[in-house]
Amino acid sequence: MSNHLIDPNNWIDLYSDYLYNYTISRVSDKTVAQDLVQDTFLAALKSMKNFKGESSERTWLISILKRKIIDYYRKINSNKGKAEVRIDYNSDSESEGDWLEERVADPYDKTAEDTMQNDELGEAIYKCLDKLPKKQADVFKMKTIQGLETEVICNELNITASNLWVIIHRARTAMAECLKENWF
Amino acid sequence: MIKKIKVFIPCKEANHVCDKTQYRESSFWEKIKLNFHLLYCKACRKYSSNNANLTQTIDKSNVKCMDKKCKESMKQEFEKALKEIEH
Numbered sequence: 001m002s003n004h005l006i007d008p009n010n011w012i013d014l015y016s017d018y019l020y021n022y023t024i025s026r027v028s029d030k031t032v033a034q035d036l037v038q039d040t041f042l043a044a045l046k047s048m049k050n051f052k053g054e055s056s057e058r059t060w061l062i063s064i065l066k067r068k069i070i071d072y073y074r075k076i077n078s079n080k081g082k083a084e085v086r087i088d089y090n091s092d093s094e095s096e097g098d099w100l101e102e103r104v105a106d107p108y109d110k111t112a113e114d115t116m117q118n119d120e121l122g123e124a125i126y127k128c129l130d131k132l133p134k135k136q137a138d139v140f141k142m143k144t145i146q147g148l149e150t151e152v153i154c155n156e157l158n159i160t161a162s163n164l165w166v167i168i169h170r171a172r173t174a175m176a177e178c179l180k181e182n183w184f
Numbered sequence: 185m186i187k188k189i190k191v192f193i194p195c196k197e198a199n200h201v202c203d204k205t206q207y208r209e210s211s212f213w214e215k216i217k218l219n220f221h222l223l224y225c226k227a228c229r230k231y232s233s234n235n236a237n238l239t240q241t242i243d244k245s246n247v248k249c250m251d252k253k254c255k256e257s258m259k260q261e262f263e264k265a266l267k268e269i270e271h
Contacts, residue, residue, distance in 0.1 A: 008266060012259045017249035024248045034254055041262050045269060121245040143207065144242055145249050150209070156252070169203050176234040184237040 004053040008045055013134075015058055016041075017141065018126045019065055025119060026069055036072060040065040121183060128178035132171055139164060140171040193217050198228045206239045 016037060023033040044064050051060055129137045139157065142148045143164075154164055176184075193201075198221040204210040205218070222229050250258075 008262075012255065012262055016255055016258060020250045021248050025246075034250065034258070037250075038258050038261060041258070042265055045262070045265055048269075118245055121241065122247045125242065125245055125247050141249050144239075145247055146251065150207075165200060165203060169199060172203060172206070172235055172238060173231075176238045179238065179241055180234065183241050184234070 004056050006048060006051045006053070006057060008041075008048065011041055011044070011057070011061070015061055018058065018123075019061060021122050021126065022062065022065060022119075023069065025122065027072065032072065036065065036068045040068050043068070124179060124183060125175075128175055131178060132174055136167055136171040136174070139167045140175065143168060191217065191220060193221050195221075195225060195228055198222070198225065199231055202228070202232045202235055206235055 019037045019040060020033055023036050024030070027033050027036065040061060044061055047064075051057075055063075129140065132140065135157075139153060142153045142156075143150070150161055150164060153159075154161055157164075159167075198218055201210050201214045201218040205215060210218070218232075222232060
């Protein structure tokens with residue numbers, strides 16, 4: 001397996017939308033999702049030295065996020081006074097700190113929830129967005145996913161409307177090309 | 185003098201109208217011109233169908249992303265933590 005490098009400086013730009021989308025489909029509360037993503041980034045920062053480069057940064061972050069989501073449900077469950085089930089992953093302290101890497105999801109081994117079509121589709125969309133130049137991806141996200149008005153985007157990014165439509169056209173062409181094979 | 189009504193539009197304009205239509209921002213007259221263009225232009229027909237599929241796919245996926253304000257505040261928090269770690 002190729003060795004992946006870790007560089008936290010670009011994490012938020014690169015992965016926050018992806019992680020947020022992953023979370024929101026599981027907790028369906030905006031604020032909670034944002035908090036979980038935030039926690040994930042901070043936890044990842046703290047355990048950066050455990051990152052061995054066996055998986056991509058994205059996969060590694062998702063594995064942390066998954067834990068955070070489980071913890072979140074555990075917490076609200078125990079708040080309701082329900083029985084709390086604790087399963088310790090490893091009881092020996094020798095391999096402590098290893099759990100993150102060991103729990104990295106195998107990209108070829110999809111769990112039941114991951115096979116849900118929407119999840120995969122969301123993932124595919126973000127993968128295609130990754131291939132676009134940053135500006136195109138940003139404009140496309142704002143216009144198509146957030147549904148912002150043309151005027152608002154133009155003001156924010158300081159571009160003209162015709163400029164925006166050119167960017168949108170390029171982004172849509174690339175996105176359609178990228179998603180066509182598996183999703184249309 | 186009455187302006188001559190333009191019915192034939194170039195492909196570039198047709199694609200632009202098609203893009204606008206995906207966001208419901210094209211006028212009725214623009215849509216008529218687009219559909220007329222699609223009658224005789226195979227390339228644009230293909231683009232239009234791909235484009236419509238893309239809109240449908242994104243709608244179906246219910247994909248979400250974070251708003252800018254939230255991302256900015258997250259960034260600030262994160263950079264603070266990053267500095268602490270480096271020291």
